[in-house]
Amino acid sequence: MSKTSTVSETLAVSLEGIGKRFPGVVANHDVSIKVRPRTVHALVGENGAGKSTLMKILYGVQKPDVGTIAISGQEVSFASPADAIRHEIGMVFQHFQLADNLTVTENVVLGAESRHGIGADARREIEGISETYGFGLDPDELVENLGVGQRQRVEILKVLYRGAKIIILDEPTAVLVPQEVEALFRNLRELRDEGHTLIFISHKLDEVLAIADDITVLRRGTTVATVDPGDVTPRDLAELMVGAELPSASTEESTVTETEVLEVKNLTVLDPTGRAVLSDINLRIRAGEVLGIAGVEGNGQTELVEAVVGMRKAANGTVELGNVDVTRQGAGERRTSGVGYIPEDRHRHGLLLDSPLWENRILGHQNRPPSVKGFWLNREGAREDSTRIVEQYDVRTPGIDTGARALSGGNQQKFIVGREMSGDPVLLVAAHPTRGVDVGAQAAIWGHIREARRKGLAVLLISADLDELIGLSDSLRVILRGKLVGDFDPQTVTPQQLGAAMTGVTGGGLRSSGEEKS
Amino acid sequence: MTPWMSKIALSLAAPLLAFVAAGLATTLVLLGAGDNPADFWRTILSWPENRNLVNILNYSAILYLSGLAAAIGFRMNLFNIGVEGQYRVATFAAAVFASQALLPGALNTLAAVVVAMATGALWAGIAGLLRVTRGVSEVISTIMLNAIAVALVAYLLRKVGSREGQAIVTDPIPESSWVPNIPLFSDSVTTFFGLGLLAVVAGVAFSVVLNRTRFGFNLRATGQAEAAAVASGVDVKKMVLYSMLLSGAVAGLIGMPQLFGASHQYGSTIQTGIGFTGIAVALLGRNNPWGIAAGALIFAYLTEQANPLGILAGISPDIIAVTQGVVVLSVVIAYEVVRRYRVKLEQQEVAQALFGEREPQEASR
Ligand SMILES: Nc1ncnc2c1ncn2[C@@H]1O[C@H](COP(=O)(O)OP(=O)(O)OP(=O)(O)O)[C@@H](O)[C@H]1O
Ligand SMILES: [Mg+2]
Numbered sequence: 001m002s003k004t005s006t007v008s009e010t011l012a013v014s015l016e017g018i019g020k021r022f023p024g025v026v027a028n029h030d031v032s033i034k035v036r037p038r039t040v041h042a043l044v045g046e047n048g049a050g051k052s053t054l055m056k057i058l059y060g061v062q063k064p065d066v067g068t069i070a071i072s073g074q075e076v077s078f079a080s081p082a083d084a085i086r087h088e089i090g091m092v093f094q095h096f097q098l099a100d101n102l103t104v105t106e107n108v109v110l111g112a113e114s115r116h117g118i119g120a121d122a123r124r125e126i127e128g129i130s131e132t133y134g135f136g137l138d139p140d141e142l143v144e145n146l147g148v149g150q151r152q153r154v155e156i157l158k159v160l161y162r163g164a165k166i167i168i169l170d171e172p173t174a175v176l177v178p179q180e181v182e183a184l185f186r187n188l189r190e191l192r193d194e195g196h197t198l199i200f201i202s203h204k205l206d207e208v209l210a211i212a213d214d215i216t217v218l219r220r221g222t223t224v225a226t227v228d229p230g231d232v233t234p235r236d237l238a239e240l241m242v243g244a245e246l247p248s249a250s251t252e253e254s255t256v257t258e259t260e261v262l263e264v265k266n267l268t269v270l271d272p273t274g275r276a277v278l279s280d281i282n283l284r285i286r287a288g289e290v291l292g293i294a295g296v297e298g299n300g301q302t303e304l305v306e307a308v309v310g311m312r313k314a315a316n317g318t319v320e321l322g323n324v325d326v327t328r329q330g331a332g333e334r335r336t337s338g339v340g341y342i343p344e345d346r347h348r349h350g351l352l353l354d355s356p357l358w359e360n361r362i363l364g365h366q367n368r369p370p371s372v373k374g375f376w377l378n379r380e381g382a383r384e385d386s387t388r389i390v391e392q393y394d395v396r397t398p399g400i401d402t403g404a405r406a407l408s409g410g411n412q413q414k415f416i417v418g419r420e421m422s423g424d425p426v427l428l429v430a431a432h433p434t435r436g437v438d439v440g441a442q443a444a445i446w447g448h449i450r451e452a453r454r455k456g457l458a459v460l461l462i463s464a465d466l467d468e469l470i471g472l473s474d475s476l477r478v479i480l481r482g483k484l485v486g487d488f489d490p491q492t493v494t495p496q497q498l499g500a501a502m503t504g505v506t507g508g509g510l511r512s513s514g515e516e517k518s
Numbered sequence: 519m520t521p522w523m524s525k526i527a528l529s530l531a532a533p534l535l536a537f538v539a540a541g542l543a544t545t546l547v548l549l550g551a552g553d554n555p556a557d558f559w560r561t562i563l564s565w566p567e568n569r570n571l572v573n574i575l576n577y578s579a580i581l582y583l584s585g586l587a588a589a590i591g592f593r594m595n596l597f598n599i600g601v602e603g604q605y606r607v608a609t610f611a612a613a614v615f616a617s618q619a620l621l622p623g624a625l626n627t628l629a630a631v632v633v634a635m636a637t638g639a640l641w642a643g644i645a646g647l648l649r650v651t652r653g654v655s656e657v658i659s660t661i662m663l664n665a666i667a668v669a670l671v672a673y674l675l676r677k678v679g680s681r682e683g684q685a686i687v688t689d690p691i692p693e694s695s696w697v698p699n700i701p702l703f704s705d706s707v708t709t710f711f712g713l714g715l716l717a718v719v720a721g722v723a724f725s726v727v728l729n730r731t732r733f734g735f736n737l738r739a740t741g742q743a744e745a746a747a748v749a750s751g752v753d754v755k756k757m758v759l760y761s762m763l764l765s766g767a768v769a770g771l772i773g774m775p776q777l778f779g780a781s782h783q784y785g786s787t788i789q790t791g792i793g794f795t796g797i798a799v800a801l802l803g804r805n806n807p808w809g810i811a812a813g814a815l816i817f818a819y820l821t822e823q824a825n826p827l828g829i830l831a832g833i834s835p836d837i838i839a840v841t842q843g844v845v846v847l848s849v850v851i852a853y854e855v856v857r858r859y860r861v862k863l864e865q866q867e868v869a870q871a872l873f874g875e876r877e878p879q880e881a882s883r
Contacts, residue, residue: 311748332751341749349749352742363739364750366732377730 010073012037012166012197018067020053022406024398027053029221040188040198042208045218046242046438047410048396051201052094055168059091060084090164092155094171094409095347100144104137108158129160133187147298168199173207174435177296177464178499185211203438205234217241242440255288256474260323261427261458267317269303277303278482290459292473294498300482301462302344305431308460309341310334336367340425342416342433350416353405357397358386360404361419368423389418394441410437417445421452431462446472466495480504532856536848543844557831562823568703570822572710577818579714579775584796585814586724587769589805594741594761600645600660601769602793603667608638609773610671613784614678617689626695627778634770641667642766650755675786687785697778711779716771725807737761798846817842
């Protein structure tokens, strides 16, 4: 797409000289962005660069301290998202804003009752949109029963339902596996061709290059460049963002030992209605081994993780931790025995958002030093160790007394990873450990995991990022409809093969478990 | 104003705003009913005499315990509406126990206090158990248990008590087990209940447990984000049960200052409603130990000052309940208003610091 053709065109969105400060942080400073209509405009930058803040300003969630916003050439000032919606702007947030105890329909209609009422009309409209874009959502399902990928589709549905023409998507692909990303991109292109304008934030630079018509790079709160995807490589982009090289998930020499850390035998887990969400799962992880689980979101990963951590009861089968049967133990006991847990939904399960960072250091470590001394909290210990995590994991925050909510998504994630790697865990249950972190931080987290693995950490790794799975894992399994179906050697497997097994096109099982590398 | 001073000013703004609103509402009600607001305010705002001051302190101590009991549950999103029932059953049990004089002197007192706490805990524990085993809402079960408590105590009182004038009372506690009162003013006929100091002890314990212990952390975490607490390994069912037990145990203390300092027996004329007032006090104090103390003092002050309204101003003292109710309501609203204002102010300040003279609002037009 050539730049010259746009000269006469009215810009869909024009942000000029936007500035925004929070206590102790400059989130945006003199940011200017021009978004052409009917394009996909990508916004990239490190964690905490100010991308989400900028988009919240455009969506009227936050007011800029300075700067102007123009929509289709007309200068506007939004007091609230309602104003933005009136200008046909919609936003899908990095962290979903759905009411768990309401159905899909109720969530979509909530706050937009005036569009199609709350009855049959609304329902028809929702079914229509869901149909058009192949969302496959049951309008009457409770949101609390939906996986992260489905929740995202509900969010997009909400935006479309409100008639948005300019749609902001904050890290929409973080939660998706490649096939779903493809599907999403097809939808986005379709939307674009129908006349929508899309603003898209992502840390996955190859995706950005695949979908974007224009790319704007933010660094430390300000715009550093706007580039044409045709002119740059992922490496160039990464350098613009951080001035660092793009990391690669290179495989290393195996550190797998013979010491068994986790053994799951014939595990079956039922959902509240009695349907099996996990059936007959068998797996084994040894010290120094990373077992990767690939699968399309919603095939039982959440349940597997929660069953291993002790948040979900097994209907059948056993879970052994270091040869101790822990099937009947709760999460507290298992964590005390050294299970680290990086949850898939960091806001719901990983943080006390209204508490300062140092108190969040204690969460999940209520029975382990340095956050406690017997019956008492060890404030000093928790504070010191929080400072260490902030330094070691490069968590960008004004300090450890800052509330967890004030951190950018990627920085929250970095803090959680740092916390769960603390205190020499024996088993790390990691669901999407690098979700939402920038390329530099991703490399750092991989480094930390490799390092701990070398010292004998066993890792159960769930990820939607196939490069991460292949690069970190010593062995790979595929989960499909609650069953472990494929078994692959990460040394030889290709993303295509994995993708096929994940969607059930082939059965997988290319390797018998006896052949695992030692 | 230095930032430090404006911070303090802001934190006082909410309660002040609330009181102004409550004052206005009360004045309107008085005007509407044809009473003279000036007389009302003169009576309420006159400096209490020493004996009234002591009464205020005594009542504050009792309300404080009641507020704490409610706050323990609130901190975990548990609505223990049953403080009233818990404290009645507990006081009755302690009175009966102490009157037996199974132990000598102070030991008897101590044991009776323990009996009261255990009984209160037990009564609240029923609701806790129903909640964790059967999913019964604690709101409903504690309301039911209140009704049962009243009936049960009345029934048992007839069994073990004796008639004394209009009332039925338990046997008196032996004098050796009484707790001496503390005379605060030489010219006052009233004295401060010795066991009123339990309020201080309970307040310190509450704050230490909540902020410094593992248990307190788990309790706060569960109240703040239950899903995150579960993921962190907190056994929420256990926490629900424990905090109901604790809440009930503190509720058990409510009757102690009066029992060992003044009445020395449990009678059918026991003061009612303290458990409910405690809920309002906890709300007013935002479940914070200092806040609850302020709330208890304010409620006690208003109640005491309202007593002579009938004689001095010809106004029914019941009007003060309206004032108290509106205070609680307006506090909730005022805190939100002030919070929003504070956020806005903060943002403007940093904006100015960063962008110099330009008015942020102007610049965005
Ligand atoms: N409500 C808030 N209060 C205080 N600070 C905030 C708030 N929201 C964001 N910040 C700070 O502003 C900066 C920019 O945050 P923002 O969420 O925009 O980053 P981001 O580019 O979206 O990062 P990520 O890739 O991690 O999502 C961060 O330093 C963050 O800590
Ligand atoms: Mg963000």
